[in-house]
Structure formats: C-alpha cells, structure tokens
Amino acid sequence: MERVVQNLKPPYYAVLFTNQRTAIDDAGYGAMAERMVELAQQQPGFLGVESVRDAAGVGITVSYWESLDAIRAWKANEEHLVAQARGRSDWYAQFQLRICKVEREYGFNAPAADSQLQ
Amino acid sequence: MERVVQNLKPPYYAVLFTNQRTAIDDAGYGAMAERMVELAQQQPGFLGVESVRDAAGVGITVSYWESLDAIRAWKANEEHLVAQARGRSDWYAQFQLRICKVEREYGFNAPAADSQLQ
Numbered sequence: 001m002e003r004v005v006q007n008l009k010p011p012y013y014a015v016l017f018t019n020q021r022t023a024i025d026d027a028g029y030g031a032m033a034e035r036m037v038e039l040a041q042q043q044p045g046f047l048g049v050e051s052v053r054d055a056a057g058v059g060i061t062v063s064y065w066e067s068l069d070a071i072r073a074w075k076a077n078e079e080h081l082v083a084q085a086r087g088r089s090d091w092y093a094q095f096q097l098r099i100c101k102v103e104r105e106y107g108f109n110a111p112a113a114d115s116q117l118q
Numbered sequence: 119m120e121r122v123v124q125n126l127k128p129p130y131y132a133v134l135f136t137n138q139r140t141a142i143d144d145a146g147y148g149a150m151a152e153r154m155v156e157l158a159q160q161q162p163g164f165l166g167v168e169s170v171r172d173a174a175g176v177g178i179t180v181s182y183w184e185s186l187d188a189i190r191a192w193k194a195n196e197e198h199l200v201a202q203a204r205g206r207s208d209w210y211a212q213f214q215l216r217i218c219k220v221e222r223e224y225g226f227n228a229p230a231a232d233s234q235l236q
Contacts, residue, residue: 003176004136004212014134014218016180018122018168022228050136052170052178058121060170060178062134088226094122096225100132100218107214108206110140 001037005048005064006107012047013065014102019095021057029091032083039079045070064102071099119155123166123182124225130165131183132220137213139175147209150201157197163188182220189217 021029033051040046045066053059065071074080087095139147151169158164163184171177183189192198205213 003174004138004214006212006214010216014216016132016134016218016220018180020122050178052172052176054170054172056121058170060168060180062136062178088228092226093228094124094226096122096124096223098128098132098220098223100134100220102134102216102218105214105216108210108212110206110211 002048003050004107005050006109008047008064008102008105010102010104012102013068013071014100015063015065015071016098016100017059017061017063017095018098019059019061020093021053021059022091022093023057024090028086032086032091036080036083039077040074043070043074043077046074068099120166121168122225123168124227126165126182126220126223128220128222130220131186131189132218133181133183133189134216134218135177135179135181135213136216137177137179138211139171139177140209140211141175142208146204150204150209154198154201157195158192161188161192161195164192186217 037049037051040049040063047064047066049061049063051059051061063074065074075084155167155169158167158181165182165184167179167181169177169179181192183192193202
C-alpha cells in the first residue's frame, strides 16, 4: 500500500488518531489493525489512509473521507465497534482522535525518489 | 515531550506532514528536526506537536496552531525556510503537507496507563 497519499483534492475530511500502545497482545493488535484497514477501504466515502508506528509504541494513523457522514458510518460499523472496545480495554494506554477538515494541501516528489528508495 | 497532545479545545488548525525520508544524512536531519521543534515552540500561536517515524523512514508530524495566520508566519520563518529547502534537496523522497481545521476531538487514558508504560 502507498505510504504517502498524494492524489486527493480538498476539501475533504481527515480522522487523525494519535495513540500510545500498551504492551498487551501485539499479535492480536496487528491482526486487528490489518483487518480495520481492509474494512475501512470497503466503506463508502473512504479516500485513503496513512499510518506510522515507532519503536516506543507511539502511532499516528490518518484516514481520509469524503464527508462527515462517511466518518460517522465508519465509526458505527459493527466490526469496528468491537475493535474500538478492545482498543480501550487492552491495546491503548492513551489516544486522541481528531475530526479535521482538510482545506489545502501540496506535495513533493524528489526527481530521483525511486532510485533513492532502493 | 508529551507524545500525545491532549489539552486542546477545537476549533484550531493542524499542519499534517506525511513524508518518506531518503537515505541521506541522518545526523544532519535529526539535528534539524530537533531544532525545528524547538523553534516552532517559540512561535506565536503554536499549540503542540506530535511526531512519529518508523523503521522504513516514513514519518507523520502534526503541529497544532491557533490560526491560519500563525501557520503562515511559521512557514515564512527564515530558519525554517532554510530547513524546507534542505528537505527538498536532500532529506525527503516524497511528502504531502495538509492544512486542516480541527473541528471535534475526544481522548482516552487507560486507568492504569502509567503502570502499563513502565
């Protein structure tokens, strides 16, 4: 999957999820995280997702959506609700979730980006 | 520094910077990144910053600001302009920068979060 999403046209919406993992159940968490990305991609109004986690267990995941209604529907998805409950009971020590309107953006690709990444 | 920023009150603005590092000059990049956080904290209207980078060199940095004017002033800061130029010439293979309005947010702290993090 593309790590930096570059093909969108504002205005649209972002769900900005910053979190600190507990030390609990890495395998279960990993499987859930993969499944949630797969499921999100199937939702109406999904535009893309970017996600990074560092060695200290701090993660930032940003998902992009066409509308606030699309975000509401995703939040209320049954399988997602189960994952959200496990997040609070087991997987997250701390998180902050922000709903944002993306107003402007610009991007950059280095001329030799492909070769620099090899 | 706090990794998850939890004390803000919408509405305010976020600069969402998703990027892929090149393999060039890790030491110089690290020093610049630290200095930019230090400098941003001194700017009028700065509210906070969250930053994560993974082992593949993909990073997401989100800085929070009181207003679009505060973001414009930070973008035009002289020392920051020098860093931006080095970013394009050397440090980033790819990036996307989004200006967002944070409309709503909520947070979570696990009851035993402190002990889980030890």
